[in-house]
Amino acid sequence: xxxxxxxxxxDWGRPAVEIVILAVAIYFAFSLVRRxxxxxxxxxxxxxxxxxxxxxxxxxxxxxxxxxQKFFGLLAVAVLIIFQPELRRILAExxxxxxxxxxxxxxxxxxVIVETAAxxxxxxxxxxxxxxxxxxxxxxxxxxxxVDCVATPEMLEAIFFPNNAIHDGGVILKGDRIAYAACIxxxxxxxxxxxxxxxxHRAAIGLTEETDALVVIVSEETGQISTAHHGELTRNLRxxxxxxxxxxxxxxxxxxxxxxxxxRAIFGSRHAAPRANPK
Numbered sequence: 001x002x003x004x005x006x007x008x009x010x011d012w013g014r015p016a017v018e019i020v021i022l023a024v025a026i027y028f029a030f031s032l033v034r035r036x037x038x039x040x041x042x043x044x045x046x047x048x049x050x051x052x053x054x055x056x057x058x059x060x061x062x063x064x065x066x067x068x069q070k071f072f073g074l075l076a077v078a079v080l081i082i083f084q085p086e087l088r089r090i091l092a093e094x095x096x097x098x099x100x101x102x103x104x105x106x107x108x109x110x111x112v113i114v115e116t117a118a119x120x121x122x123x124x125x126x127x128x129x130x131x132x133x134x135x136x137x138x139x140x141x142x143x144x145x146x147v148d149c150v151a152t153p154e155m156l157e158a159i160f161f162p163n164n165a166i167h168d169g170g171v172i173l174k175g176d177r178i179a180y181a182a183c184i185x186x187x188x189x190x191x192x193x194x195x196x197x198x199x200x201h202r203a204a205i206g207l208t209e210e211t212d213a214l215v216v217i218v219s220e221e222t223g224q225i226s227t228a229h230h231g232e233l234t235r236n237l238r239x240x241x242x243x244x245x246x247x248x249x250x251x252x253x254x255x256x257x258x259x260x261x262x263x264r265a266i267f268g269s270r271h272a273a274p275r276a277n278p279k
Contacts, residue, residue, distance in 0.1 A: 045078065109151065109176050110246045116156040117218055117225050118239045126220030127160045128170035128200045130185070131250070135211035137172050137183075144169070144183035151178045160218075170203065170215075186210060188231070201235075204228035214249055216242065 049068070056064040113129060120127045130137060138144070145166055149155060151173055159181050160167050166182040173179065185203035193202070204215040209231040217226040226235040227245055237245070 105176065106251045107247070109173075110243060110250060112151050112153055112156075112176075113173070113216055113246060114239060114243045116153040117216055117242060119153060119157060120160060120218045121223040121225050124220060124223040125157075125160055125162065125218065126200060127156070127216070127218040128185070128204060129156070129173060129216045130170050130183075130204075130207060131173050131214040131216075131246075132179070133212045133214070135213065137207070137211060137213055138180070140186060140207065140210055141170070141172070141180075142184040142186075144172070144180040147171075147178045147181050149178050151176055170200075170207075185215075190231075193233075201226060201228070201233060205231055205233055208232075214246070216246075 049071075052064060053068055055061065056068060113131070116129070117127065147159075155178060156171065158164065159171060159178070169182040170185050171178055171181050172183055185207040187199070187202045188206035188209060190205070193205070198219065198221070200217050200219070204217050204226070205228050207213055208215055208228045212230075215228040217228065218224075219226070224235060225237045225239075225242055226233060227237065227242065228234075229249065234245070
């Protein structure tokens with residue numbers, strides 16, 4: 001009986017496990033490619049390889065077939081180069097630790113951000129606030145002035161007040177402190193965004209494409225509040241929606257992920273506030 005069980009596991013169990021692992025890996029890779037800036041490059045690369053492979057098989061081009069076989073060995077290196085920012089972000093998230101010392105402190109910091117965004121939105125003062133997580137944002141942003149003070153709505157309002165010497169650019173928050181102001185974030189290179197999208201929103205998307213930061217944006221023109229995370233922009237949020245989004249990202253997920261959370265993360269499910277305009 002035991003021999004039959006072992007034989008069954010060898011014949012069916014291991015192949016089934018391998019199929020599940022490969023299916024999850026392929027789906028995860030597909031989701032990563034689809035959301036990344038390098039998706040068009042990678043898609044074109046794969047289409048070109050498939051075209052050459054079909055031609056070499058149909059026309060019996062032996063030299064081309066040999067070259068393609070050797071070239072596939074370089075595919076892993078190409079993937080690492082093209083998707084380096086995305087892979088770095090994923091690895092950083094795997095080792096992510098809560099920034100704040102406890103749930104109470106996290107909620108207090110969230111209230112500071114929400115109150116600041118609401119005040120600035122009421123008077124249509126533009127703002128760009130990046131919340132640092134696992135990735136060190138100073139390795140990505142340009143310039144910036146070190147502030148290192150406790151984050152309060154009053155201090156953030158003073159920084160973004162028009163004609164202030166440091167009102168241009170973004171602010172980086174580390175925990176409950178304002179670390180830097182007047183930072184220049186990298187602009188996204190995506191060409192599928194609306195032409196009317198301003199520099200603040202493009203900078204927010206660009207920063208979250210390369211890091212795991214959360215970014216809150218207040219539009220100077222409309223007073224709308226938006227968020228950016230993982231390269232995705234969520235616009236026209238109400239105060240409660242912003243609070244819900246930040247709580248989900250900074251409180252709920254900081255408590256640790258269960259097996260179900262990891263499965264949902266692998267298959268691309270995200271907790272986010274409702275979107276008014278996806279672009």
